Amino acid sequence: MTIIQRVIPSYTEQDNVTGCCPVFHPENYENCVFDLSDYHFIKSSTLSFMYMPINMDSVFTRTMKAIDDSKQTYEDQYLILSEDVSPFKCDHYFLTKGSVEGYPSEKIQGHYFTKVYDGEFKDLPTWIKEFKLFLQKQTKPVKDIFVFYTTCPNCAKVYGHNYIVLFGKID
Numbered sequence: 001m002t003i004i005q006r007v008i009p010s011y012t013e014q015d016n017v018t019g020c021c022p023v024f025h026p027e028n029y030e031n032c033v034f035d036l037s038d039y040h041f042i043k044s045s046t047l048s049f050m051y052m053p054i055n056m057d058s059v060f061t062r063t064m065k066a067i068d069d070s071k072q073t074y075e076d077q078y079l080i081l082s083e084d085v086s087p088f089k090c091d092h093y094f095l096t097k098g099s100v101e102g103y104p105s106e107k108i109q110g111h112y113f114t115k116v117y118d119g120e121f122k123d124l125p126t127w128i129k130e131f132k133l134f135l136q137k138q139t140k141p142v143k144d145i146f147v148f149y150t151t152c153p154n155c156a157k158v159y160g161h162n163y164i165v166l167f168g169k170i171d
Contacts, residue, residue: 002033004111008095010076021155022078024163026116029148034112034167041081041093042067042103050087063094066103072096081108081146081167093146112167113140119162131166144169 009028016022044063047054060080067073079095099105113135117127128145135142148165156162 004033004035006035006038008034008036008039008077008079011078012076018155018158021151023159024150024161026118026163026165029114029165030116032114033170034114035110036108036112037110039079039108040096040098041106041108042072042096042100043106044092044094044103045085046090046092048084048086048088048090051084051090053090056090059092063092063103066100067094067096070100072098072100079148081148083144083146108146110143110169111171112146113138113170114168115166117164117166119164121162121164124164127164127166131168135168135170140168140170142168142170 009025011022014023015025042063044059046056046059074095074097077095081093083091083093085091093106093108094103115131115134117123119127124147131145132142146167148167150163150165151159151161153162
């Protein structure tokens with residue numbers, strides 16, 4: 001029987017090495033099932049060109065500032081789920097304690113199976129195909145997929161890992 005996790009893994013002060021992205025602990029996400037129904041998210045969108053982000057840095061900076069300014073930041077939890085809407089747009093769901101002015105509030109319902117990958121961003125399409133096949137073999141058809149980019153490119157260089165977590169909706 002799979003244990004459904006209702007709590008997003010937390011970080012410690014020691015995980016804040018760069019002052020930017022915390023150290024990611026893949027063991028907290030590998031082959032887990034999360035129910036995020038008790039959490040609040042706000043939505044922001046970026047432009048893409050053939051799935052390559054164009055303005056991600058400015059949108060993330062502006063959104064994180066709005067979350068901080070409204071005091072809706074979790075001190076020890078961090079999660080941004082991204083979903084490609086089209087080759088030209090990506091929606092991002094930022095974990096918050098509550099509403100943030102100027103951003104639509106979102107709930108993410110259902111159970112999400114997670115798998116961790118480590119490598120270059122260009123490998124993401126391959127990982128998504130592998131992920132879908134893996135879940136199909138487990139008789140868990142995937143309805144939606146979110147991507148958790150755990151660190152920015154600069155922090156990935158510092159840490160020596162570029163972990164990406166796929167969240168696949170299984171119910």
